[in-house]
Amino acid sequence: MAVFTETVTLENFEKQDPEYQDLVRRVLAIQADCEIGGPHLYVDDMLPGAPRKVDQLIVARTAAEEIDHFRKFSTIAGGVGVDTSYILSRPNQDRYLEAFRGQINTWENFSVFGMLIDRVGKYQLEEFQNCTFQPLAELIGHPSKVMEEEAGHIDYGTTRSWELLAQGDEAKQRVQEAVDSWYVMALDMFGRSESYRSARYMEWGLKRRTNEEARQQYIAEVNPLLTQMGLQIPDPLKGRKFL
Numbered sequence: 001m002a003v004f005t006e007t008v009t010l011e012n013f014e015k016q017d018p019e020y021q022d023l024v025r026r027v028l029a030i031q032a033d034c035e036i037g038g039p040h041l042y043v044d045d046m047l048p049g050a051p052r053k054v055d056q057l058i059v060a061r062t063a064a065e066e067i068d069h070f071r072k073f074s075t076i077a078g079g080v081g082v083d084t085s086y087i088l089s090r091p092n093q094d095r096y097l098e099a100f101r102g103q104i105n106t107w108e109n110f111s112v113f114g115m116l117i118d119r120v121g122k123y124q125l126e127e128f129q130n131c132t133f134q135p136l137a138e139l140i141g142h143p144s145k146v147m148e149e150e151a152g153h154i155d156y157g158t159t160r161s162w163e164l165l166a167q168g169d170e171a172k173q174r175v176q177e178a179v180d181s182w183y184v185m186a187l188d189m190f191g192r193s194e195s196y197r198s199a200r201y202m203e204w205g206l207k208r209r210t211n212e213e214a215r216q217q218y219i220a221e222v223n224p225l226l227t228q229m230g231l232q233i234p235d236p237l238k239g240r241k242f243l
């Protein structure tokens with residue numbers, strides 16, 4: 001099959017091939033889960049425990065933006081018949097991706113999460129830029145409030161990580177430990193290199209890159225940054241679940 005290039009709107013969605021419909025519904029539910037998954041990881045502990053007013057404000061704003069992203073994906077999902085309201089009250093341990101299954105209660109983890117995991121989020125959203133499903137292409141097209149806010153989360157996480165590193169060896173050790181755990185989960189978030197579904201997304205014009213291409217681009221962006229920060233790059237294979 002040649003790559004599908006038509007523009008699919010909500011109005012003509014149900015006339016599409018069942019596989020196309022399934023893939024769109026699936027990706028919307030996953031994305032909604034990831035958007036709301038962030039606030040559920042860190043709001044409980046990080047919001048009241050913020051060391052400075054500016055940090056508290058940023059945690060609150062980041063959470064508000066992710067909740068708004070959830071609402072936006074949820075609205076599109078609703079338009080294609082997927083009810084995502086259950087995702088709001090889903091326990092963390094049931095989240096789609098491992099990165100969202102725990103609890104964040106330190107600034108090192110909150111900051112590195114922004115620097116590494118929100119950055120994967122950016123890569124995942126970039127997949128849908130100019131995709132064949134118009135509501136999704138429009139949400140993250142140029143300019144896009146969602147993409148701008150995501151860039152803000154990455155930026156804060158990176159700046160805050162630098163700040164922590166400047167506090168001395170102990171803080172640096174804690175940042176390194178946070179990097180060691182999030183880096184592996186970040187690489188896993190791209191999915192398996194030999195993914196049948198990834199190829200189907202590409203053929204339907206829903207995604208632009210293979211999982212492995214996106215992962216390699218991410219590594220090429222993140223590794224030099226970690227080196228510049230004086231941090232060790234974790235073993236990219238150790239502890240990985242999706243190769």
Ligand SMILES: [Fe+2]
Pocket residue numbers: 035065066069121150
């Ligand atoms: Fe988001």
Ligand SMILES: [Fe+2]
Pocket residue numbers: 038066118121149150153
């Ligand atoms: Fe984010």
